Amino acid sequence: MKKVFAFVMAACMAATMFVGCAPKKGNEEASTVIKVGTSGPLTGGNAMYGNAVANGLKLAFEEINAKGGLKFEVNAQDDEGDTEKAVNAYKNLKDWGMQIMAGPTTSGAAAATAAECAADRVFMMTPSASDVSVIAAGDNVFQICFTDPNQGVGSAQYIAEHNLGTAIGVIYDSSNPYSAGIYEKFQEKAEELGLNVVAVEAFTEDNKADLTTQVTKCQSAGCDLVFLPIYAAEATQVLTYADKIGYTPKFFGCDGLDGILAVEGFDPALAEGVMLLTPFDATATDEKTQNFVKNYTDKFGIAPNQFAADAYDVAYVIAAACEAGKVTPEMSAEEVCTILMEQVLSMSFDGITGEGMQWSEDGAVSKEPKAVKIENGVYVGIE
Incomplete structure (x- = not known):
């Protein structure tokens, strides 16, 4: 019992x-x-x-x-x-x-x-x-x-159920087990659900200091939603550069984005509208x-x-x-x-x-x- x-x-x-x-x-x-x-x-x-x-x-x-x-x-x-x-x-x-x-x-x-x-x-x-x-x-x-698989599957399901994007981009860290694990299962579930993933852009620990190329490619592909299974520090780069070039898709992440508002040197106003899956709601x-x-x-x-x-x-x-x-x-x-x-x-x-x-x-x-x-x-x- x-x-x-x-x-x-x-x-x-x-x-x-x-x-x-x-x-x-x-x-x-x-x-x-x-x-x-x-x-x-x-x-x-x-x-x-x-x-x-x-x-x-x-x-x-x-x-x-x-x-x-x-x-x-x-x-x-x-x-x-x-x-x-x-x-x-x-x-x-x-x-x-x-x-x-x-x-x-x-x-x-x-x-x-x-x-x-x-x-x-x-x-x-x-x-x-x-x-x-x-x-x-x-x-x-x-x-x-x-687990990472659950986050990837759950994110794809939420995006599909709420019709959040017609052309989806992904920016992830292929050198990080957390990020790569979520992306793998997200991609599998996205295909199963018929989500239109048009851009997948990876970075690694060695080149994560500059993510402008990844953001630009998502913009060029016409992504109206960008999935970010990454940590907050890297996500702030994505949001900052997107704002600089006038790129305004929806951004959706997982628990790694929790805390993004507190990243040193980041303008929290740029995170307005960001969505994420998390086990905890402080409100x-x-x-x-x-x-x-x-x-x-x-x-x-x-x-x-x-x-x-x-x-x-x-x-x-x-x-x-x-x-x-x-x-x-x-x-x-x-x-x-x-x-x-x-x-x-x-x-x-x-x-x-x-x-x-x-x-x-x-x-x-x-x-x-x-x-x-x-x-x-x-x-x-x-x-």
């Missing part, structure tokens, strides 16, 4: 990159707290994602600690989105005494870390690494975000979401994006599974892993990124995406 966990999530937050959420009393620390590690790009062009994940985790665990019962401590490492640095970050976390991995943030880094977690039997749930290779690494690796009126948004914004001076929200939910999933499975701080990472696997596979979880979330044996989550549109500088839910 499914165990149903529903949470009323209060609002208080942790503020630093490395947060000890429980009191430290010398050597007692290891026996009084459960240690949760994460890694992501805390510096560099994609730092908005890694910091959002770290902050979402710390916020949730501070709330959980304040309620009494099990205590958790979070250690966030900077892996810069790099696979080698992610493995080094994982080793640092293991040396620290990590019992649970709540990350990494990006797909390439997470795939490398997942292999380590699978070998060491460390339970891993990533908030945001959506490539299927991540959960393929082992039966103890889970996602709370949508939702339910109490859990509004409490989360208010307190996150009050503390960090910026509204939370989907990465922060998914991380927040990951923390509550971990806490619920630990409580139900009677996890104690003295347990080894392998012992904790065995318990959390059993608990997560049998739970139904209500969070701020979805209700009735459940996980399959392959580590993928089942939940519904939300479509949002940027209007007057804020994300607004759309049908």
